[in-house]
Amino acid sequence: MSYDFWKGINVLEWGTTIATAFHARMLGDMGARVVKVEPPTGDPARRAGPFPAGVPNSEKSGLFLALNTNKFGITLDPTCETGRAVFGELVKATDILVVDSRPSDLARWRLTFGDLKKLNASLIMVSITPFGATGPYQDFKASDLTIFQMSGYARAMVRGETDPVAKVPVRAQTDQVAMLGGLSATTATSIALLQRAATKQGTFVDVSLWEAMCMLSNGGFAAAAFQQLAPGGNDEPVISRGTVATLEAKSGYVVVSPREDDQWVRWIELIGSPAWANEPRFATRQLRSQNWDELEPLLAEWTSQRTKEETYHMAQAAEIPSFPMNTVADLFRSEQLRVRGAFQTIEHPVAGKLPYPTLPFRPGDQDARPDSPAPRLGEHTENVLAGIGVTKEEQLRLHVLGVI
Amino acid sequence: MRPLEGIRVVDFSWVLAGPICTRYLALMGAEVFKVESHRRPDPSRRGEGFQMLNQNKRGVTLNLSHPEGRTLALELVKKSDVVIENFATGVIERMGLGYDVLKAAKPDIIMVSCAGLGHTGPEKGYAAYGTLIQAHTGWSALQGYSGRKPIIGGAYTDPTSGTWLVALIAAALYRRGQTEQGAYLDVSMAEVTINMLVRPLMEYAIAGTVRQPQGNHDDWFAPHNVYPCAGDDQYIAIAVTNDEEWTGLCQALDLELTSDPRFQTAMGRWKHQDELDPIISQETQRFAVMDLFGRLQRAGVPSGPSFDLAQIMSNEHMVHRGFIHPYTDLKGRTVNIPTVPWRMEGVAPAPATPAPELGTDTEYALREVLNISPEKIAQLQTAGVLY
Numbered sequence: 119m120s121y122d123f124w125k126g127i128n129v130l131e132w133g134t135t136i137a138t139a140f141h142a143r144m145l146g147d148m149g150a151r152v153v154k155v156e157p158p159t160g161d162p163a164r165r166a167g168p169f170p171a172g173v174p175n176s177e178k179s180g181l182f183l184a185l186n187t188n189k190f191g192i193t194l195d196p197t198c199e200t201g202r203a204v205f206g207e208l209v210k211a212t213d214i215l216v217v218d219s220r221p222s223d224l225a226r227w228r229l230t231f232g233d234l235k236k237l238n239a240s241l242i243m244v245s246i247t248p249f250g251a252t253g254p255y256q257d258f259k260a261s262d263l264t265i266f267q268m269s270g271y272a273r274a275m276v277r278g279e280t281d282p283v284a285k286v287p288v289r290a291q292t293d294q295v296a297m298l299g300g301l302s303a304t305t306a307t308s309i310a311l312l313q314r315a316a317t318k319q320g321t322f323v324d325v326s327l328w329e330a331m332c333m334l335s336n337g338g339f340a341a342a343a344f345q346q347l348a349p350g351g352n353d354e355p356v357i358s359r360g361t362v363a364t365l366e367a368k369s370g371y372v373v374v375s376p377r378e379d380d381q382w383v384r385w386i387e388l389i390g391s392p393a394w395a396n397e398p399r400f401a402t403r404q405l406r407s408q409n410w411d412e413l414e415p416l417l418a419e420w421t422s423q424r425t426k427e428e429t430y431h432m433a434q435a436a437e438i439p440s441f442p443m444n445t446v447a448d449l450f451r452s453e454q455l456r457v458r459g460a461f462q463t464i465e466h467p468v469a470g471k472l473p474y475p476t477l478p479f480r481p482g483d484q485d486a487r488p489d490s491p492a493p494r495l496g497e498h499t500e501n502v503l504a505g506i507g508v509t510k511e512e513q514l515r516l517h518v519l520g521v522i
Numbered sequence: 523m524r525p526l527e528g529i530r531v532v533d534f535s536w537v538l539a540g541p542i543c544t545r546y547l548a549l550m551g552a553e554v555f556k557v558e559s560h561r562r563p564d565p566s567r568r569g570e571g572f573q574m575l576n577q578n579k580r581g582v583t584l585n586l587s588h589p590e591g592r593t594l595a596l597e598l599v600k601k602s603d604v605v606i607e608n609f610a611t612g613v614i615e616r617m618g619l620g621y622d623v624l625k626a627a628k629p630d631i632i633m634v635s636c637a638g639l640g641h642t643g644p645e646k647g648y649a650a651y652g653t654l655i656q657a658h659t660g661w662s663a664l665q666g667y668s669g670r671k672p673i674i675g676g677a678y679t680d681p682t683s684g685t686w687l688v689a690l691i692a693a694a695l696y697r698r699g700q701t702e703q704g705a706y707l708d709v710s711m712a713e714v715t716i717n718m719l720v721r722p723l724m725e726y727a728i729a730g731t732v733r734q735p736q737g738n739h740d741d742w743f744a745p746h747n748v749y750p751c752a753g754d755d756q757y758i759a760i761a762v763t764n765d766e767e768w769t770g771l772c773q774a775l776d777l778e779l780t781s782d783p784r785f786q787t788a789m790g791r792w793k794h795q796d797e798l799d800p801i802i803s804q805e806t807q808r809f810a811v812m813d814l815f816g817r818l819q820r821a822g823v824p825s826g827p828s829f830d831l832a833q834i835m836s837n838e839h840m841v842h843r844g845f846i847h848p849y850t851d852l853k854g855r856t857v858n859i860p861t862v863p864w865r866m867e868g869v870a871p872a873p874a875t876p877a878p879e880l881g882t883d884t885e886y887a888l889r890e891v892l893n894i895s896p897e898k899i900a901q902l903q904t905a906g907v908l909y
Contacts, residue, residue: 180724274676308692337571343857478713482706
């Protein structure tokens with residue numbers, strides 16, 4: 119479902135990364151008109167899959183389909199002189215240009231913010247790169263793994279682990295750096311649009327995936343900084359051992375978090391007030407955290423006799439925070455998500471009907487529009503170029519020359 | 523001028539997602555009133571993280587269970603643009619501060635209610651913390667090393683939701699500017715998390731497969747892992763994605779592997795990665811992590827040290843970009859902490875001001891925003907309304 123927050127805003131997306139595609143999709147879902155520029159050979163996500171039956175098909179890649187709903191798709195190579203001229207015309211009719219090329223490459227192609235704002239003084243140009251458009255690392259090579267590891271968050275992932283293999287800093291998989299970078303860019307761009315509404319001036323928004331990823335740790339930075347100032351000082355982390363217990367259930371695991379004293383009392387009552395619950399070593403939140411290795415198996419005695427679904431419904435009925443440890447497959451069976459409309463079916467002319475997640479909010483009295491499927495390669499080239507005055511004859515030339 | 527200058531926010535939110543959102547709003551120029559009470563302070567006051575989460579905000583204490591406390595909150599809403607809360611579903615309505623009430627008081631108010639599972643549906647009342655939502659949405663089951671008990675990971679759902687809220691509020695403010703309409707936005711942290719799981723969701727929808735944890739490894743590329751460096755607990759991440767980078771890696775580490783038939787092709791390296799990883803680890807241990815980082819980058823190999831937060835705050839690149847700025851708390855202690863994760867030409871984030879103690883700015887809010895006389899303020903104090 120898409121909404122009309124950004125009605126009248128034109129976005130031009132020129133990039134090949136997940137971060138860029140996700141960012142532009144969010145703007146499109148929120149009401150902007152998004153034109154995605156793909157190289158004439160197609161966006162790399164078209165190669166990424168997953169594909170039905172594992173058979174590659176550039177119109178059936180799940181990653182591409184999900185990242186590019188609500189967009190118009192054109193092919194164009196702005197890095198050659200002829201393509202650059204067409205691109206410049208598009209930029210003139212654009213409010214937000216999103217790019218992900220390295221700053222040195224943009225300079226080489228004469229497509230920097232300085233170049234483009236001469237064509238459009240109110241242009242907001244958003245650059246999303248691993249390290250940002252300035253600084254000593256700006257041209258360094260990076261990947262999802264390396265940025266994740268540099269963010270400090272890989273260490274948070276394994277906090278409390280003691281096993282030598284399990285305590286090695288680990289990334290969260292499935293493109294989390296790119297997704298968080300795209301989200302961060304959306305936040306910045308949205309603020310930039312507010313600024314522009316007041317000043318009528320464009321701006322350059324420089325998003326660093328590394329910084330976006332760091333922000334997962336948020337208050338952790340202050341905790342670390344004050345700890346350096348006064349080692350051993352008063353710092354109770356929000357999450358300490360046992361705050362969230364992952365307990366074995368009949369099938370899989372259930373997570374339970376009776377962290378506050380009143381929650382703990384209700385939890386002990388729910389599991390039948392076993393004798394050990396009165397022992398002094400489990401008397402306070404702090405002691406329970408300290409003696410977690412002994413406590414965990416005692417708690418699991420009760421949960422292991424029940425399924426994860428039974429356990430969480432019973433715990434929640436007693437006002438104890440608890441949820442099943444699910445896989446994505448479980449999400450399609452959730453009544454809560456079904457009632458909320460968290461997934462929608464979109465039909466694509468080649469890939470067919472598939473479920474896609476909807477935006478994560480319900481907007482009171484605003485009307486929602488159904489989403490349109492991801493564009494086929496070059497699907498809207500003709501229309502979009504006609505819109506900026508490129509004639510059919512010129513389009514044919516551009517096609518033959520390999521520019522579109 | 524900052525983009526949100528002139529925007530006033532009443533912030534009833536606690537702990538993480540809400541405060542993360544309002545921190546960004548404050549750094550972008552909004553005036554944020556954080557509403558607490560001595561009876562129910564923000565639980566995150568227990569740790570130093572509170573300092574960063576609540577920098578640049580004003581602290582107000584109101585007894586919302588007192589009718590006059592509720593009236594004052596409503597008066598503050600009338601003078602504001604945005605209200606945000608992340609109580610359990612139904613709580614704000616029971617306080618008498620639900621959207622219907624706020625809208626009647628201020629027709630174009632933008633209210634954001636953020637809860638674990640949202641404010642509709644059979645499980646809307648379920649008690650939730652962000653870390654539990656990570657497990658519930660399938661995010662946690664993807665993480666950690668293969669064949670082990672799943673890990674919860676750090677706080678993910680809360681900061682992700684908090685960032686989402688900023689984008690949503692900015693969009694609603696923009697729309698209000700165009701249409702003069704307010705908004706009620708019912709946000710589900712579970713659905714925020716699901717939105718970040720595009721790839722595994724499509725894998726299940728298209729191919730029926732459920733992705734398993736794989737540590738630092740990758741579906742297609744190898745070597746792709748962290749490798750130990752000299753010293754204790756030092757690692758470097760290396761991700762080789764093509765033949766050129768592989769050659770670069772071998773050169774940087776003086777490895778004679780380019781002719782080893784097992785590792786000659788991308789397919790071979792992936793297939794034999796469990797043999798390859800220990801060979802690389804043997805070599806990486808000879809280097810200090812920052813030296814190896816420079817060496818690998820010069821050889822064109824995607825790489826990066828596994829930093830801790832303190833290393834990031836003193837990192838030359840981060841400092842150069844102005845990501846790190848000084849912060850002094852109310853006790854006068856100064857540290858360096860991050861600002862916002864973007865640079866905007868012509869728009870500097872607000873310089874850091876200290877997170878408030880409970881009620882630091884109650885008097886300011888009443889006097890300056892609500893025009894209440896000092897005598898009346900004293901009366902409210904005595905009557906237990908400002909608490």
